[in-house]
Amino acid sequence: MATIKEVAELAGVSVATVSRVLNNSDSVLPTTRDKVLEAMEQLQYQPNLLARHLRCSETKLILVIIPSIANLFFSEVVKGMQDAARTYGYNILLCATENDAERLQVYINLLKSRQADGAIFVSTIIDDKTLTEIADSYPVVQCSEYKEGLNISYVTIDNRLAAYHGVQHLIKIGRRRIAFINGREDHLSTRLRLEGYKQALSDYKIEYCEELVRNGLYGIKSGHRIMRQLLDLKEPPDGVLASSDMMAIGAIKVAKQMGFQVPGDIAVVSFDNTRSASIFEPSITSIAQPMYDLGQCSVEILIKKINSQDKYEEKLVLEHELVIRQSTIG
Incomplete structure (x- = not known):
């Protein structure tokens, strides 16, 4: 060259x-x-455009830090980010941590060395102290997951209410023993969804049963493993809320392998409403997160922060939607 x-x-x-x-x-x-x-x-x-931008103290580059590129949820979120960034004359640099702390630090160092104008953390595992220090010095937005009690911008959904609506739907179609295949224990959404799950059971006079709640890692393997545990119980569930479409797919696969009918014996509701939910057989009733909008709004808020001389923070909660399919009404 x-x-x-x-x-x-x-x-x-x-x-x-x-x-x-x-x-x-x-x-x-x-x-x-x-x-x-x-x-x-x-x-x-x-x-070397990057070097030229650095000399001008502006890169027109946004870091997008995500756990993985394999999850369809993140793919749709990133698409919204790309489109929004392009509209404002920015590009994004996609950084997948695979939940590795050293890799995360490498990406944070890119921001500290001014190789990007700001960063969006998408469901990233990061401690409060580190995130606060970064946000005090650089434009930062949290997308999907966020830290409670910190004055740092975020875009998310009402996870508590979304879980409530999922359980409410299962109750309204006659299910009474409802299991919950929840997400990572270190995610705020996990706690909020559990609260929504419990509240729905309480409102409909159904006793909470601790053995029906398990935590996993959002993938098919987690759904498969946890559903097998639930179906091996003396009294298996007749309804399941799963914290991702992939978990729901794993759960339905093992249920069918063990001779259970979905939704006849077990009705299933998931989170996210990725493309997988609609093309799987049976198609899955899913709580739709506005994935594209989550990404788009995150970029718009970040660019406002980049261009603002004052400390600018915004907390945005987007609407969710329950999309009913064959896994609950087939």
């Missing part, structure tokens, strides 16, 4: 002159500019 020094030598000018051409300076004579541009074309020189 050609360097700026090589361009200068071929054009017969100084490196400083090439730099002025790259920055559209009016101080360069037209004939000199043409020589530089011709040399750049001959050498197929590609300017």
Whole structure:
């Protein structure tokens, strides 16, 4: 790859002159500019845009830090971010941590070294102290998951109410022994959804049973493993709320393998409403999170923070929707 020094030598000018051409300076004579541009074309020189942006203290780059690129939920959220960022003349740098603390620190260091204008943390496992320190110095937005009690912008849904609506639907179709395959214990959404689950049971005079609540990691394997445990109980559940579509798919697969009918014997409701929920057989009743909007709004808030001279924080709670399909009414 050609360097700026090589361009200068071929054009017969100084490196400083090439730099002025790259920055559209009016101080360069037209004939000199043409020589530089011709040399750049001959050498197929590609300017280091990131370095130029850094010198101008603006990169037009947003870090998006997510746990994984495999989850369809994150894919839809990121699509919303990409579209919004493009509208405002920004690009995103997607950083998947795989829940690895060292990898997360590498990405945080990119922000600290001013290689990005701000960061969006999407369901990222990070301690309160570290997040607060970052948000005190750089524009930051939390997406989906957020830290309670910290004055840091976030975009999310009402997880407590969403879980309530899922359980309420199962109760209204006649289910009374309802299990909950919940998410990671270190996520705020896990606690809020459990509260919503318990509240729905209480409101409909159904006793809470601790053995019906289990925690997993949002994937098919977790759903499969936990559902097998639930179906091995002396009195298995007749309804299940799962904290992701992938968990629900794993749960339904093992239920069918063990001879249970869905929804005949066990009705299932999930969270997210990714494409998998509609194409799986049976199609899954799912609590739709506005994934695209979560991403879009996160970028819009971040750009406001980047452009604001004052401390700007916004807490945005988007609407969810219960999409009813075959796993509860088939």
